[in-house]
Amino acid sequence: MAHSSWLDAFLVEPGATIDLEALDPRDRSRFPDEESARAGIEADAKAIDDLQDRLYAEGRRSLLVVLQGTDTSGKDGTIRHVFGATGPLGVHVHPFGPPSREELAHDFLWRIHRACPARGTIGIFNRSHYEDVLVGRVRGLAPPEVIEQRYAQINDFERLLVESGTVVLKFMLNISKAEQGKRLQGRLDDPAKHWKFNEGDLADRALWDEYREAYRIMLERCSTAHAPWRVIPADRKWARNAAIAAIVRATLEAMDPRYPETTLDASSIVIR
């Protein structure tokens, strides 16, 4: 499979008007069958590991993967499957929960900037600065005019990252309300999954439409040419993992990181 064909998969065109309901969470048109898609995830995960080694050795650029999605949309599972084969040396996962007291004492991008990947590494944001225009908007955690300013602040911030050598990949994991219902019920039915359940999930589910609207606005304002959004059909876990693995792999292949050239003449060195 030519991986470059994945570069524009599920891309939100900058400036486009979004109808989220028109984006099918069960879309599997890119996959002829489930079996080959699953095999693809494994192959892509291995390729990502190899590309990450080259990125690290090159030491000039970085990749930032932003994962956003409602509860149960599969952010953890994506990380496990797509980056499971990648050594931990050059991959750092940053989960962003509610901000601490110290974080709240600074602008909302302060804690985000600190966590951005160093050259040569891949950073994965499990939730991100976009929470501040999602839950922030839906729950009214800041005045409306402050929320409004954040879209441009985010675009400017991401432009700094991109101009400084970071490729920014942003994935919205798009699951349906019905699928979320099934997954939450599954957590209730299985005592081994009770730890994953919290009451807040139900409160957020009751605000489903408000969150969808906040996502729509986010996609319309923050899918930029330098850091576009991708909306990934996420009702099927294998399709979600296969799509993201293929896009990450295609992106790293397009970056084409190289081992640095050296002038080392190994034959002239004798280890005694």
Add this chain to the structure above:
Amino acid sequence: MAHSSWLDAFLVEPGATIDLEALDPRDRSRFPDEESARAGIEADAKAIDDLQDRLYAEGRRSLLVVLQGTDTSGKDGTIRHVFGATGPLGVHVHPFGPPSREELAHDFLWRIHRACPARGTIGIFNRSHYEDVLVGRVRGLAPPEVIEQRYAQINDFERLLVESGTVVLKFMLNISKAEQGKRLQGRLDDPAKHWKFNEGDLADRALWDEYREAYRIMLERCSTAHAPWRVIPADRKWARNAAIAAIVRATLEAMDPRYPETTLDASSIVIR
């Protein structure tokens, strides 16, 4: 003295064309005499201490003071005199030297953002992100197109800070080449000041004109409505300190931080 009259002192009008040589480093027109200016520094430093207490108690906004200037222009002396009366609880000085290996592995604003003041505090940058368009430009520490991008990146970054509740005060300490010569000679003549001298200062002095040009470009591109530059006549230490103390005080007075209102009924509480 009405301190609000200091708010626009030595201000670089956004969009203005700058002729640095027309700005007199010995200008003392704002001070009738040295004695009253020195008395003013002391009064202003005390007022700043009181205003800082209120800023801290209020806990909603912050002040960032950026000090830039060539070697011997008096950055340390300014901090000592203007903030000498202010308690260290809410004032943090961040000197920015050559970036570390970890800092170099990120965009140039990464270490700057980390050091930005928390709500309720005053942050003082002794040198700053502007080094990256000053020494960075003069010494060619980055490709020209990278340097060019930084001006807009800085303006966007400072807009984020300002929109998030930080007032940004930027001072260029403007000394003449003759005065710098005297001060460097003074360091050589006095063994107790030898520790302040380093060979790099002479190398930078040899590039005086190149630095002046880099300062000019910086002032023209980064004196914005949200975070304007001020060029402070700095050949006379007392005039420099008096001007900056008055501007910092006027700025804090204009911010007018308030002790938070409480509903505490102290008379109902008995300490046993």
